[in-house]
Amino acid sequence: METVEFMGKTFSVDEDGFIDEFDNYCPEWEQWVKTVEGIEEINDEHRKLVVVLRDYYEKNGIAPMVRILSKSTGFKLKHIYELFPSGPGKGACKMAGLPKPTGCV
Amino acid sequence: MIDSKERASKLSYLPPKTDWMDTPTVYKEGMYCYAAKPSRLEYMDAPYPKDWSCMDEDWQLPENWKEIILEGMKERLEKYRTFKIFMDICVRCGACADKCHFFIGTGDPKNMPVLRAELLRSVYRNNFTKAGKILGRIGGARELTIDVLKEWWYYFFQCTECRRCSVFCPYGIDTAEITIIGRELLNLLGLNIDWIAAPVAFCFRTGNHMGIQPHAFVDMLDFFTDEIENVTGVRMEQTFNKKGADLLFICPSGDVFGDPGTFTCMGYMILMHYLREVHGLDCTWSTYASEGGNFGLFTSHETMKRLNAKMYAEAERLKVKWILGAECGHMWRVINQYMVTMNGPADFLEEPVNPLTGTKFENAKATKMVHITEFLSDLIQHKKLDLDPSRNDRLKVTFHDSCNPARGAGILEEPRHVIKNVCNHFYEMPRNCIREQTFCCGCGSGLNAGEDMELRMTGGMPRGNAVRYVNELHGVNTLACICAIDRAVLPTLMGYWAPEVDVCGISELVANALIIPGEKEKTENLRGEPILRKDVEPDEWYTRPDFPGREE
Numbered sequence A: 001m002e003t004v005e006f007m008g009k010t011f012s013v014d015e016d017g018f019i020d021e022f023d024n025y026c027p028e029w030e031q032w033v034k035t036v037e038g039i040e041e042i043n044d045e046h047r048k049l050v051v052v053l054r055d056y057y058e059k060n061g062i063a064p065m066v067r068i069l070s071k072s073t074g075f076k077l078k079h080i081y082e083l084f085p086s087g088p089g090k091g092a093c094k095m096a097g098l099p100k101p102t103g104c105v
Numbered sequence B: 001m002i003d004s005k006e007r008a009s010k011l012s013y014l015p016p017k018t019d020w021m022d023t024p025t026v027y028k029e030g031m032y033c034y035a036a037k038p039s040r041l042e043y044m045d046a047p048y049p050k051d052w053s054c055m056d057e058d059w060q061l062p063e064n065w066k067e068i069i070l071e072g073m074k075e076r077l078e079k080y081r082t083f084k085i086f087m088d089i090c091v092r093c094g095a096c097a098d099k100c101h102f103f104i105g106t107g108d109p110k111n112m113p114v115l116r117a118e119l120l121r122s123v124y125r126n127n128f129t130k131a132g133k134i135l136g137r138i139g140g141a142r143e144l145t146i147d148v149l150k151e152w153w154y155y156f157f158q159c160t161e162c163r164r165c166s167v168f169c170p171y172g173i174d175t176a177e178i179t180i181i182g183r184e185l186l187n188l189l190g191l192n193i194d195w196i197a198a199p200v201a202f203c204f205r206t207g208n209h210m211g212i213q214p215h216a217f218v219d220m221l222d223f224f225t226d227e228i229e230n231v232t233g234v235r236m237e238q239t240f241n242k243k244g245a246d247l248l249f250i251c252p253s254g255d256v257f258g259d260p261g262t263f264t265c266m267g268y269m270i271l272m273h274y275l276r277e278v279h280g281l282d283c284t285w286s287t288y289a290s291e292g293g294n295f296g297l298f299t300s301h302e303t304m305k306r307l308n309a310k311m312y313a314e315a316e317r318l319k320v321k322w323i324l325g326a327e328c329g330h331m332w333r334v335i336n337q338y339m340v341t342m343n344g345p346a347d348f349l350e351e352p353v354n355p356l357t358g359t360k361f362e363n364a365k366a367t368k369m370v371h372i373t374e375f376l377s378d379l380i381q382h383k384k385l386d387l388d389p390s391r392n393d394r395l396k397v398t399f400h401d402s403c404n405p406a407r408g409a410g411i412l413e414e415p416r417h418v419i420k421n422v423c424n425h426f427y428e429m430p431r432n433c434i435r436e437q438t439f440c441c442g443c444g445s446g447l448n449a450g451e452d453m454e455l456r457m458t459g460g461m462p463r464g465n466a467v468r469y470v471n472e473l474h475g476v477n478t479l480a481c482i483c484a485i486d487r488a489v490l491p492t493l494m495g496y497w498a499p500e501v502d503v504c505g506i507s508e509l510v511a512n513a514l515i516i517p518g519e520k521e522k523t524e525n526l527r528g529e530p531i532l533r534k535d536v537e538p539d540e541w542y543t544r545p546d547f548p549g550r551e552e
Helices: A029-034 A043-060 A066-073 A077-083 A089-097 B004-010 B038-043 B065-079 B082-089 B103-108 B114-129 B130-139 B145-155 B164-168 B175-187 B192-205 B214-232 B253-255 B261-280 B299-319 B328-343 B371-381 B403-409 B413-422 B453-459 B461-474 B482-496 B508-512 B538-543
Strands: A002-006 A011-013 B248-249 B283-285 B323-324 B369-371 B397-399 B478-481 B502-505
Touching: A002 A029, A002 B114, A011 A029, A029 A089, A043 A066, A043 A077, A043 B214, A043 B403, A043 B508, A066 A077, A066 A089, A066 B214, A077 A089, A089 B461, B004 B453, B004 B461, B038 B065, B038 B192, B038 B371, B065 B082, B065 B114, B065 B175, B082 B114, B103 B461, B114 B130, B114 B145, B114 B175, B145 B175, B164 B175, B164 B403, B175 B299, B214 B253, B214 B261, B248 B299, B253 B261, B261 B283, B261 B502, B261 B508, B299 B323, B299 B538, B323 B328, B328 B369, B328 B403, B328 B502, B371 B413, B371 B508, B397 B413, B403 B502, B413 B508, B453 B461, B453 B482, B461 B482, B478 B482, B478 B508, B482 B502, B502 B508
Parallel strands: B248 B283, B248 B323, B323 B369, B397 B478, B478 B502
Antiparallel strands: A002 A011
């Protein structure tokens, strides 16, 4: 596993840049993902997505499906892509400190 | 990534100047998947978990790795007669050479099925045949070295085990089985890919590839229940883990989680509600056996057996009559070709008979598991479903025979019979790329990851172009399939090779055409797209700019 040093913190990340542990997420991690994902500024809508994702993951041990994410935030998929150019799975989940989904998806 | 036109124009089938044994394997970016994380292997008690990358010089192999592989080969040559025969009988006629989608898409000779097999066969000759021991390289034999091992890893994870090549082999060599053994040998050294190892570990732990726990599984289906109510006006509650239900229903978890499979999942739910309300047939879901797929097939026979067992354990626990299996791909190869000798016979279940029509599913006598399109086809034949195919009139549909149901289980007619009864516009792709000759999506057998996109787009080229052909010829806008990996990967492949085409499962088409007791007047299908307006001719509407999906 590779490590990333940023704002005085050290993170272990996988090949796609996802954090190794859900619990290692912190505000500095968000800032790091902001820079690698090419996001200009983290606004309230980014934060809302992160909160919803982390909350769902804590309850269910899995990221919400895109349609649930869309419904519970009120953001259309297109808008989520505007917020996170690499999409809900690769962008938003990464910022929220969730692992990548696997299987037939 | 280069665009599809450029990719097609750059294709070359000129072999390298050097002999294949002297041509070194160069790992190319986008053509391989990431290595399995140690935690996945540890969970399965699989050997030699390690934090590694295939690009590392040192693969952290145990000192006696060669012994392990050769001993593993010996064991398997004794255990699997097919493996022994397939190692011995190839005459290198070349009939399979240009049948592989990966060869067609890459032009790399080591993607010819004959040569892929030769990678392993050369070591077999060297260590297990007299001629090979005496003649050496002249006899097509070579030493097992670290470079050979790395070559195996690269090319055995560039085969989707789709078995198209085996259709053309005059000897009936099943090259997929050679890949299967090749991967099994690599797994003896902990050399899997993460996209396979993770679903395996999840499935063993929670019952499905995604790692969906029981409460989350119910939560997801509840979400669909709300969505279905919005579209149809009918609330269709499902039952879970219900003891004494008539049938246990098992679907791939990809349909529960990922679009557009989720619409197929809603299709299953509508169908189950319909069967309960109209015919009194009780189908239940399981939150324990919540996966049809079996990534064990891509790992080792042992892993496959361990993962397959749960379906039958759950069917026995719930005391159902038999199992109804959904639109899953490789599940059907495992069920049809391995289950009976692996975990069977499942004598505690009944020989499947359709309770509504009396039809005996003779082919499922031993496995006790019926494919949903066989079941649907039978219901339609006996007029047990009230259907209005005109609701799908905006769709011009073609059917992608998903490799494993087609070649692994012989499901060829039933899907077509169902589609033709729920859609008015059905067009076949050219005959040399459908039915048992179907072209793979290029992403099966666990290669549906994100990092190997080059491999996926090259391997999917034949399928993509066949779809594009019917798109240009007939205006086909919908590609139906019966596999969750297909539904996950074909949208990306279509985006690349045939951008006007959407992907769906058959159950979604059925559910959209089904007239449900108490439903409101339907104006939209499950995707929220408007149903064709009755006053417009399909062909005319298809050309109009306000046709759904046209803008953007």
